[in-house]
Amino acid sequence: MSRHRDIRNMDYLDDYDGYDDVYGHSVEDDYYISPSNRQFIYNREHSTRSSEGDIKEEDESEAQLTDLEKTKVESCIDQIKETLGSISISRNDLINMIMKESFNVEKIINTILETPRVQPEPVKEKVNIQSTTAQSELPTIKVVSTPKTATNVTKGFDLPQKEARPPVLTPRSQSPSSDRETPTNLPNVDASEDLKTPKIRENKLDVQQVYQKERGDGKEHLYMVVIGHVDAGKSTLMGRLLCDLGQVNQRIMHKYEQESRKLGKQSFMYAWVLDETGEERNRGITMDVGRFQFETDTKIVTILDAPGHKDFIPNMISGAGQADVALLVVDATRGEFETGFDAGGQTREHGLLVRSLGVSQVAVAVNKLDTVAWSQERFNEIVAKLKAFLKQVGFKDTDVTFVPCSGLTGQNLVSKPTETELISWYDGSCLLDVIDKFRSPERPVNKPFRLSIDDIFKGTGTAFCVSGRIETGCLTVGDKILVCPNRESAIVKSLAIDEAPQAVVFAGDQATATLSGIEMQNVSVGNVLCDPTSPVQVASQFQARIVVFNVTVPITKGFPVVLHHQSLVEPVVVSKLISQLNKSTGEVLKKHPRFLGNNTSAIVEIKVSRPIALELYSECKELGRVMLRVGGVTIAAGLITKIIL
Template sequence: MSPADVYDEDDFVDQYDDYDDEDGELSPEDRKAMSEGTASVRRALGKDADKVTVTQIQEALWHYYYDIDKSVAYLKKSFTSPAPKPTAKKTAEAGKKPATTPKAVKKTASNDAKKQAELTSSVSGLKINDAPPPKSKGLDVIKEFENGTVKKSTSFVVVGHVDAGKSTLMGRLLLELKFVEQRTVEKYRRQAEKSGKQSFALAWVMDQGSEERDRGVTIDIATNHFETPTTKFTILDAPGHRDFVPNMIAGASQADLAILVIDANTGAFERGLKGQTREHVLLLRSLGVQRLIVAVNKLDTVDWSKERFDEISGQVNGFLTGLGFQSKHVSFVPISGLNGDNIARKIESPAASWYLGPTLMEALETTGPTATRALGKPFRMPISEVFRSQQGTTTLAGRIESGTVQIGDSVVVQPSGESAYIKSIVVDTDAQDWAVAGQSVSIALTNIDPIHIRVGDIVCDARDPIKCGDTFTIKAMAFDHLMPMPVDLHRGRLHTPGQIQSIAAVLDKATGEVVKKKPKIVQPGGVARMSIKLSSKVPLEAGHRVVIRSGGETIAAGLLE
């Protein structure tokens, strides 16, 4: 359907914002862009501006996503160029005067209808891929990466029970490293005091949404960046509340390592271990995160008690070992997120003189990812965020799972199958010509309509795109009883409803050998091979880690075969 079919000059419908606006009008940003764009187009047209209507200008702007040059070119071609003069016919009789042309011809209803049909046809025939693709430098990206002096990139997710102090800890970390100014924190502190939430000022560095601030919980993944002399870090502050576990899954799927925040207050740790802390740790292990820093937070509230720290460390270490984490990949650090003790500077209190280990930042610096970068595999990047600029460029944020990419590369977005070109690349916060697996990037695409792009889709190499399907075989560990039943499958930002169709076998945990064929039910803790049918085709392939949920609970996790 063309824009002319769905709106007129005074009634615009935003087709590309998932129909969020209840009143059917443009968003304030689009209204501003449309007003400024209309004025710019009229200036560019000059004396020809009177030959086009406001509706025609705005239809062109909308179709070209506020690209002034393309809109002007289309309007000049379609409406302002003079029509070719007809060749005068020689009169058959020399003395006969040619017929006089009427000075004015009234428009009939049929003429109006014909012109409207032509306009509709011309607008619907517009293409957004008429711009030449960006030029590629033809770099050997792997060689550039190996020979370059690029800092190592590490993404870490911050998880833990609700109210364990995750957002406050990360706000304090950014403040201590001077990536947030003290005056910004003071502004948040004044706003928090007005809301009766004085202790939330540091958390608001990470929690920017009004609903997050009102409720005092993180809802979506809060992302931030900072760097040290050796490493560029990406923080993924995941929600702790059970209602937002799918967002926590999305955060953990992008992480190299995790900080598990434990509340050292009497009773709080025990409640957390039975609640979301347990589910978060299960999910981390299932999603392939192997390295953990356990931040024992609020230890200052129990006067830096060594006994309390040892008690928590012992219980958590036993719990983690039972889930398959190796002790050499787990470290414990006592901290106070609110006051900043042992985050970037040592604890000053004499009560903590017993602790001689690293600060949280020192632990982060020495805890690198265990997995090697999959540089030689085809390019894959799951989309975590989508932005559309007023200049018509679509920008996607995410973490590259495998392969390499450079400006000018041809890519395909799955499952839509739409192709595009890489226009620009920003790694962390720096513009670059290329990027590799393991880096958090923002890539700008050209020659693609953003209506075909959704969060959870995968950008891949056009020469070797990921295939889409709706039926998959999964080798999964059960956290609850499994049987043929409706489920939701999660991978990163992708989540799709489906059905466990059949369970082929229960497998031995150690060897993978078949223990029992076609069981009717799988007990918690068992490993099974099963078939899942999804409601729609999605981009997944062998080796992908997925999480299976039902009724708001995580019931299994495993690998696609």
């Protein structure tokens, strides 16, 4: 009977409405609609949503608004939802309020918070208000609504926001269910993304306050990288520490003991806490950075157990790049310390690397002292050598602490030593206390958001996760971000630190973000997530001021090296030697040197085969550091001074 239907006069939009209801709003919908029809999208969403609310009159009232007002209203609602999370007020009440306060979001939020359940106002009054607001809005009608609301927000943010935020944020971050709700709000978030981001970013004061509220009262987070020559006992020391702190299940430890004995490597049982892959256990060396978290009296410490083997230094660099402080483990056994420390050993290279990566505090664990019968002379000998070296590398004396200990027997790790030979000459603090005494560095939460991707993996469900350390700024669930250097945008669906869901994460955190709106193939390790309003720089050629370490062959023009920048590893070419500098004063010694030999400092130009995301050192220390390596040896560390292309 289809011909009896009035097809000609049928409202196609209604049909599509139904379609939307069933299948949800897909991205493609937007693409098929020309810009001139764009209002319809909003329109349609309104009607579908309000039809759920099933009140007819209000639909009518909405129809009386002009298109411009509608969009304004819509963006206001989004902002409110964003600030308050899910709201219990009906949409129509909200619209009324918005009209009443003439789009002043912050006032509206206040009203909502003051009177949790606002009674719907009489319809008559509402109509009045509309007419008045319409008049008042008329002169400004040419102004595009988006920026206007945005500025509105920033202007009047200061005081009311302080009151408004805290009660909202805390329940949100505590309850996991509210976290799950966020994705359902996503279509809204999408539409008003541009409005929301500047709001959060521009108001730096606010970020700092949120940070204080979220983290101020709790223990400080500290990331500690464990470094040292291969077989110095890094993993074992950390494994033992974690066991003694009760972080590892007794049963699991028993299992490790049994299994390691089976392999004839019982001494590795503690290392197995951090070395998890079969390959690492069989070979008895750490290959990738292992992570574990524990708490001290004043801090939450995340251990990054770096591999000591020469071949895995790239992994160690990506680990150390995320650390605030370092624990250098040296083997006190006669001969072992010397091989680790002398040329070719990793003790030196690691020391240089962590310093160049911006770590300024280091604790030295003189491990395996039991093998030399807790000899004080041996300890002092090692301390003397290392002190000189660490000073030369650039650590201040006050930032270096030495602790005698033994990882396998567990002496002087979490409690004062019991070994009489050690007590006789050592009365300092144990390793745990030393770790506790580290100062945690200032977190640059006010800067624009940056995260260097360290790992990409499939999460549960369809989405995928990226993890890495947040270098600067903060990130909230629902934020739109830009993945550089590809400049692709994505949306943060959820955030987590150590598998505990979070609503906001801050600079310094090791966070995992679930992204949507981007293909997994388009993201690779070393990419930088950043704030779309102030994106990270993308370049394939830049100038850097480098310090050349001990090199066997000099650096010339055209020298191929491997560049390490955060977790990015990329082959590059030193394309130009611009000038050689005096190492201490920085004055130009020679322009266009032919080559750079040992222990020189210079400004060079570096060319990357494909663009990478980076920052000037002066603007962002974390993303302005580079390491140059050749043939498995670190030859230079540099700071980015100028971006060329």
